[in-house]
Every structure is written in structure tokens, then in C-alpha cells.
Amino acid sequence: MRSKVCFVFLMGIVSLFGDIVYESARSTIGPYFKELGASATIIGITTGIAEFLGYSVRIISGFIADKMKAYWFMTSIGYGLLSCIPLLAFSESWKSASLLIILERIGKGIRTPSRDAILSYATEEIGRGKGFGLHEALDQIGAILGPFVFSFLLGYGYRKAFSMLWIPLFFCLFFLFLAKRILPDPHIPESKAKTNTSKVFLPYSLFIFFSVAGFSSFQIISYHMKICQISDKKIPILYSISMASDALAAIFAGSLYDKKGLRSLILIPPFTAVIPFFVFSKKDTLLLLGTIIWGIVLGIHETIIRASIADITYGNKRGLSYGILNTVYGSAFFLGSSAIGYLYDLSISYVICFTLLSELLSLIFLFKIFHNEQNP
Helix, strand or coil, X not given: CHHHHHHHHHHHHHHHHHHHHHHHHHCCXXXXXXXXXXXXXXHHHHHHHHHHHHHHHHHHHHHHHXXXXXXXXXXXXXXXXXXXXXXXXXXXXXXXXXXXXXXXXXXXXXXXXXXXXXXXXXXXXXXXXXXXXXXXXHHHXXXXXXXXXXXXXXXXXXXXXXXXXXXXXXXXXXXXXXXXXXXXXXXXXXXXXXXXXXXXXXXXXXXXXXXXHCCCCHHHHHHXXXXXXXXXXXXXXXXXXXXXXHHHHHHHHHHHHHHHHHHHHHHHHHHHHHHXXXXXXXXXXXXXXXXXXXXXXXXXXXHHHHHHHHHHCCHHHHHHHHHHHHHHHHHHHHHHHHXXXXXXXXXXXXXXXXXXXXXXHXXXXXXXXXXXXXXX
16 A cells, blocks of 8 residues: 555656646746737637647547556656647747647647556555545646746746756656556456446536536636736746645545545536636736636546546546546537637626536536436
């Protein structure tokens, strides 16, 4: 058990350095793309496509990982594609930058089902909620440090700032090598799911879709901040604050999931519904509060959803199951980001209405999950 705790910790360190790389870029995509001549619609569509492809490829990568038992191979390829972020230093237009952003997200799609399948095995004894919560907390330390340090590097310009990200990428791959030495051949058993998979899987997928569709991307939020004349250096710091709330929320959400199971999902719709009232305000205090709430919701997503997938699916189909449900997540993010970006250009009121409708629909399917859970 001690070796598995050590493994989860090391994988958290891998994600920590990985987050320093890509969250640094993610925190500044809005203002960087604006500098390259992109509109809010372009940012919404680009990030939506990137996330959609990054999630949709997970069905394929998860299936391959299950069939070939290639969990480590897929994980390593995915982390290698993080190199696309430092390469942003050579971008001359928003089109070339978009290609690199999309490739990096595809890399995340390749690695995530395999990595989470390995983690689901390693966390079975220590509690999946706590295990995924620890991993997410360490992950978000990188998400805090990355944008915070990047905000200072921006004083030298975007190109030099992106070039410096080769350093954390090296450490990310180094700790991945160490983690593989501890658990070189993870055994994903053909265990039964804790709940009735056939009755829960569909409403669970629809709940994820509608709850995520109403979740505003930080790229659109940071674009709004730029319009509100918040400096480029302050925006990554605000993103770091949201990542800090993400890390704290992950620890709480993980413990709550181990106690309450799927019922802990009830936190997602109400928290998501209030986000646009704050993040699209013109008042600094409300913007700050909105980024904190945004981080809390992301922490719940990354902990409870990841842990619960392992408990509603069979072990020998774990990689594929993560792939399918992450594709649902990505599809929702693509459609939601595109819609929110378009609606933002029209009126913030439309964004608020869209979010409220999405979260209301998600509640319908959440209660269906609860009903099916009680009547297996």
C-alpha cells in the first residue's frame, strides 16, 4: 500500500510539472490570441475544437490501452506532446498557435485514459476519492505556480516566456520515468462495478454533458478580463488563484465522494450556474470571487467525476470507459465554449441564460442517476 501511495504522489508530481507547462499557456491564451488578431468567437471555437479533439481521441486511446495493455506507452506519448507549448514561442499568427494548442490537447487525450486507469488501480486500496483528490491537489500546485511564474516571465515578452517552459517539461518527463519504475506493469482487474453500469451510464453521461456545456472556459473569461483592461500580467495571477481553489476543493471533494458516492455530484450544477454572474462582471471584486468559484467547480470535476467513473465501470474496460465519458465531457466543452463565445459577442445576458438552462437540464439527469442507484 505504501508503494502505491508513493506512486500516486509521483504521478501527482508529473502532473504538477505538466501543469506548469500547459496551464501557463492556458492562462494567457485569451490575451495572447487577441494580440495575434483573434476575436472572442475565434478563441471560443479554437479552444472548443482543441478540447473536443483532446477528449474525443480518448475513446481510441482508451480502447488501444485496454486491448494492448499499453497504458504506459500511451501515457508517455501524451506527455511528450506537451512540447507543443514551448513551441508557441515560434508562432507568427493565431492560426499556427491554434495548431499547437490543438496538438497539445490531443496529447492530453492520448495520455489521460491510460493514466487514470493506472491511477484507478493504484488508488483502490487507499480510497479512490482520496487518491484522485491527492493527485488533483498536486496537479493544481503546478497550475498555481505555472501562471504565477509565467506572469513575471511575460515582462520579457511572450516568446521568451514560452521558451522557458522547456525546463518544467524536462522534469515532468523525468518524474514520469521514476513513477514507471515503481509500477511498471499495472494490473487492471476484471472487477465488477459498484453500481449497475447499464442503468447509470447513460444518465451519468447526459449529466456530464449538460453540466459541462454551461461551464465557461477560462479563455473566454480571460478575454473578458482583457476587455475590462486588466493587465496581461495580472490575468495569470487570477488564474493561479482559481487553481488554488481547485486544489483545496479537490481534497474536500475526494473525501466527500468516499463518504457519499455519486450523491456528491449534486455540488456541480448550482456552483456552475452562478459563475457567469461573477466572471463576466466589470467589478474587480466580483471577478476575483468568480475565478475562485470557477476553480472550485473544476476541482470537483477533476476529482469526483474521475473517481466515480472507476466505480461505475468494469475493470477490463476501464480505459475505454474513461475514453467514452471524457469524450462526452469534451463534446460538451466544445459546444458550450463555441456557444458561450458566440453569445458573449452578442450579450452577456445570453451567456447567463444559456448557463442556467444547461445546469437545469443536468439536474434532471442527476436525479435520474439517484433514482436508478436506489432501484438497481
